[in-house]
Amino acid sequence: MGYQILPLTRLIEHFERLPGIGKKSAQRLAYHVLNMPREKAEDFARCILDAREKIHRCAVCQNLTDVEKCPICSDETRDGTTICVVESPQDVQAFERTREYNGVYHVLHGLISPMNGIGPDQLYIKELLKRIQAGGVSEVIMATNPTVEGEATAMYLSRLLKPLGVRVTRLAYGIPVGGNLEYADEVTLYRALEGRSEI
Amino acid sequence: MGYQILPLTRLIEHFERLPGIGKKSAQRLAYHVLNMPREKAEDFARCILDAREKIHRCAVCQNLTDVEKCPICSDETRDGTTICVVESPQDVQAFERTREYNGVYHVLHGLISPMNGIGPDQLYIKELLKRIQAGGVSEVIMATNPTVEGEATAMYLSRLLKPLGVRVTRLAYGIPVGGNLEYADEVTLYRALEGRSEI
Numbered sequence A, B: 001m002g003y004q005i006l007p008l009t010r011l012i013e014h015f016e017r018l019p020g021i022g023k024k025s026a027q028r029l030a031y032h033v034l035n036m037p038r039e040k041a042e043d044f045a046r047c048i049l050d051a052r053e054k055i056h057r058c059a060v061c062q063n064l065t066d067v068e069k070c071p072i073c074s075d076e077t078r079d080g081t082t083i084c085v086v087e088s089p090q091d092v093q094a095f096e097r098t099r100e101y102n103g104v105y106h107v108l109h110g111l112i113s114p115m116n117g118i119g120p121d122q123l124y125i126k127e128l129l130k131r132i133q134a135g136g137v138s139e140v141i142m143a144t145n146p147t148v149e150g151e152a153t154a155m156y157l158s159r160l161l162k163p164l165g166v167r168v169t170r171l172a173y174g175i176p177v178g179g180n181l182e183y184a185d186e187v188t189l190y191r192a193l194e195g196r197s198e199i
Helices: A006-017 A023-034 A038-054 A089-098 A125-133 A148-164 A186-194 B006-017 B023-034 B038-054 B089-098 B125-133 B148-164 B186-194
Strands: A079-086 A103-107 A139-142 A167-170 B079-086 B103-107 B139-142 B167-170
Touching: A006 A023, A006 B038, A023 B038, A023 B089, A038 B006, A038 B023, A038 B038, A079 A089, A079 A125, A089 A103, A089 A186, A089 B023, A103 A125, A103 A139, A125 A148, A139 A148, A148 A167, B006 B023, B079 B089, B079 B125, B089 B103, B089 B186, B103 B125, B103 B139, B125 B148, B139 B148, B148 B167
Parallel strands: A079 A103, A079 A139, A139 A167, B079 B103, B079 B139, B139 B167
Antiparallel strands: none
């Protein structure tokens, strides 16, 4: 609008690109940053860089971590014979909140979705196969969201894994169909885990 | 929850402290940052620092700018005899959007609010007095929000300025009482500017 303050405009643009942030919110956030104490703003900027630089996928389960092998995969008290396959790191957190699951995880980082051009090759399926071929795994729990993509991915994986001699199970439909795992409450999620059935 | 990724947790905390961002949104934003291309994340961090470092108050009108004297104060085509007094830089932008006001501004950076412990000394009132004492100003338009604090600030300032021999006016009540200047549409704002009256 005639007189623009470039550093402010650019910051507003960055906030606007974040998911769920509109034009008005982006402005409010940018002005908030201007009024932050200098150290707070510096720390905020550093945290963005740190998160982007230091966090990567665990060499085993592909969950996000800031160490080579994530704390869950390194934990010797956890049952390495059961692998719970999920779509995203947020889903791992949801299961950890139940405090009832003692196996390990495998994070696919997505679901098969032909509509969005995402095929099996874009997911971390090869890494899952490698873990099972290495032996010591007796059960794989398909814990993808109960949506079309989640079901399709679970079916695809179960066909791929069964020939390898592992038991493949699916979360029980305690979770509401069409819903989102990340928002399920602890009890529902635990029931779904208990009532899992062979596919 | 047992296994935390420190850089991620800290980034989530930063987002949570922003206005209007809840726990769930903060998580979503942080995960979004993790998935950003590296250059995007670096640019985002740099923009936060840049905005905080390069933007300061204009030496004359106290509006935010990245140069010594803001483009509005430096613009010789603008009418320096009329000063529009506003609460915040966002209000200046709202007036500029009308494209009808050709005077200059003075940004108070707040309103008198005894409830929140904000007195006249915490606002940029001394700087306004200095501009008027320097001469060449014939009218001061009180364009604070039509709220209790906005009215109180306008009254306080008008009593302070009238003895200096300037005409002090107030925006017409074309703007809805109790509303917020920043969200007024251009036409309403222009009507309010046209119908201003002496106080």
